[in-house]
Amino acid sequence: MLNLFVDIECRGEKLANLMLLLAAAIWGFGFVAQRLGMESLEPFAFNGLRFVIGAMSLLPLIWFLKTKGRVKGAGETGFWRRALVGSLGCGGILFIAASFQQVGLLHTTAANAGFITGLYIVLVPVLGIMLKHSTGLNTWLGCAIAVVGLYFLSVGEDFSISFGDGLQLVGALFWAMHILAVDHYATRIAPVVLACGQFLxxxxxxxxxxxxxxxxxxxGVQAAWGSLAYAGLISVGVAYTLQVLAQKHAHPAHAAIILSLETVFAAIGGMLFLDETLGPRALFGCGLMLFGMLISQIPLRYLVKSRHQKVT
Structure with missing residues (x-):
């Protein structure tokens, strides 16, 4: 595992996308842990404990990398000032997003929370335009297909949205802002330092x-130890760090679509562990989300070229 973190900066976009997919799976099942944990703890206590566990889990890794001289820029003037600014910026947005999500889970299902949180796939490229990010047509097409999938997954036939779903919707905006903030700081600060700082x-x-x-x-803490262990060590310590590391090599809009697959894994986790159900409509939505992710990763000019070669 240490070798993976040490060598990741030398890997390309394909590995980054796989890491983002793994993070999405971890986060998806994390919705189950978050709901179960609140049977014994209240939302902010649970978030505080899981994020401090996540931060502490990174300290040995930071020490290891520092002894090997692999903490990029650690000896440069202004490194710790940049680390503090990045940690405050990303951590502040993370706190708001995680708070809306955790409180919302008191009033909605893990599946719905995952589905609605995934709306940040639309918000990331929209907010990215304000930051002058370039976004290809294939990404917009992938976003559109994924959004239709989210509609089938999360919006009822009467178009009603519960209080908990509303909180998740507000949180989706801040998750989009968090992805863009991480994208901004991940190339300026050693990723593991940024990850640990924002968790703290x-x-x-x-x-x-x-x-x-x-x-x-x-x-209450003792009763929730299993959920805290998963949500802290795995969902926070591993998955969020995978996100920070991977986003050094992945387009933020692509990252948003891949990470939005946590909604699919949340639905699977809800069915397996919380007795939640998905009907044909929701399953159709899952399929559309997967298709949207694939479309976003394949340039349309490549598809057109391949089609033309088959015709000729």
Missing amino acids: VCALASFVVSLMMETTTLA
């Missing part, structure tokens, strides 16, 4: 809110 900022903000609004007991 998010954890601190969550603990402050929890102390003001919630009551946390040791018995």
